[in-house]
Amino acid sequence: MTSTALREGRAATAVRPSRARTKRNLVTLALLAPALLGLVIFFVYPLVASVYYSFTRFDLVSAPQWIGLRNYQYLFTQDPNVWEATLNTLWFVVIWVPVKVAFALLIAGLLARARRASGFWRTVFYLPALVPPVASVVAFVFLFNPGTGPVNQILKVFGIQGPLWFNDPAWSKPSLVLLGVWVMGDIMIIFLAALLDVSKEQYEAASLDGANGLQKVRYVTLPSIAPVLLFSVVTGVIAAIQYFTEAAVASGVASGKAVIGEGISNNLGYPDGSLLTYTQWLYVRGFGTYQLGYASALAVLLFVVAAVILILLLRRFKAFTPEGAL
Known part of the structure; x- marks a missing residue:
């Protein structure tokens, strides 16, 4: 018992x-x-549905028709604009993201050392980030207007012939980079908080070891803010891959067509396709010509490429673990 x-x-x-x-x-x-x-509802189902529709001919009116890999075959071998849009988007990833992050880090470093009126300058540099993207693009196109814009008028005073900016294929993307630098306040604030959180004892110890300014940045500042730096790069790459509003509005306004939605295909990527991005081309094929099946194939490819790039970035930096710090 x-x-x-x-x-x-x-x-x-x-x-x-x-x-x-x-x-x-x-x-x-x-x-x-x-x-x-x-x-x-908002991620898994749309992703699965997009993968399915990418193998079909679908126009939102008739039922999807299974066509196998024809959409992907057309994408890689016959689409006349997809590679131009891809190269433009890659340009923004390679140039726009590093320049924006570098300037945000530079301004944050200067503000972290500011002794007087630091609050005022923080506000000044952060305010442009609050401006809606469409409004900021319209303002920049006006400022950089080659004929009547204040920028070229000021350059003319110094005897410099200003470029055509948004009306020149060689200057249209750099003009948007300047816009990105102007609205980098959101990243700047994050960098500023990270820099102010770096221990002063580490800088003092580095000084005792004979480190100069650049060595302090390399061996103290960057390792301390590595997770924040990685976050800024990852979010910047995601934004560059999905770059749409600024490029579309700049094309429309610079060409004299203020309405972006109507007739976008007639004005796509102005000037000379230099501002045609991958997401713009996806939008046009999906909602301009109602080729939803082909647009889904474009979206699936975009998702795969973005995932691969982000995985490579995360594996390269490994900044969220102490042993992986820069």
Whole structure:
């Protein structure tokens, strides 16, 4: 009887933690349910549907028709604009992102050392980030207007012939880089917080070891802000891959067509396709010509390329672990 009672007691004791664990798991799942439901509805389902539609001919009117890999075959071998759009988007990834991050880090470093009126200058550099993208692009196109814009008028005073800016294929993308530098306040604030959080003792120790300014930046500042730097680069690459609004508005306004949605294909990528980005071409094929199947193929390829680039960045930096710091 004693041994039987002991076995029953042990079994009851084992059941209680199991039931408690199950109850905790159910409570946790219930709390996570809204987020999981939103993830399934707004991410998983659209992703699966896009993959399916990429193998079909679909125009939103008739039922999708399965055509296999024809959309991808046309994408890689016959589409006349997809490679130009891809190269333009890659240009923004390679040039626009590093320049914007570098200037944001530079301004944050200067503000971190500011002694007087630091709050005023922080506000000044951050305010452009609050301007809506469309408004900022329209303002920049006006400022850099080759005939009547204030920028070229000021350059003319110094005897410099200003370029055509948004009306010149060679200057249109650099003009948008200047716009990106002007609105880098959101990244600058993040860098500023990271720089102010770096321990002063580390700089003092580096000074005692004979380190100069550049060595302090290399061996103290960059390792300390490496996670923030990686975050800025990753978010910048994502924004560059999806670059749409600024390029589309700049093309429309610079060409004299203020309305972007209507007739966008007649004005696409002005001047001479230099501002045609991958997402613009995806939008036109999906909602301009209603080739939703082909647009889905473009979207799937964009997702795969973006995932590969981000994985490579994360593996390269490894900045979220102490042993992987720069």
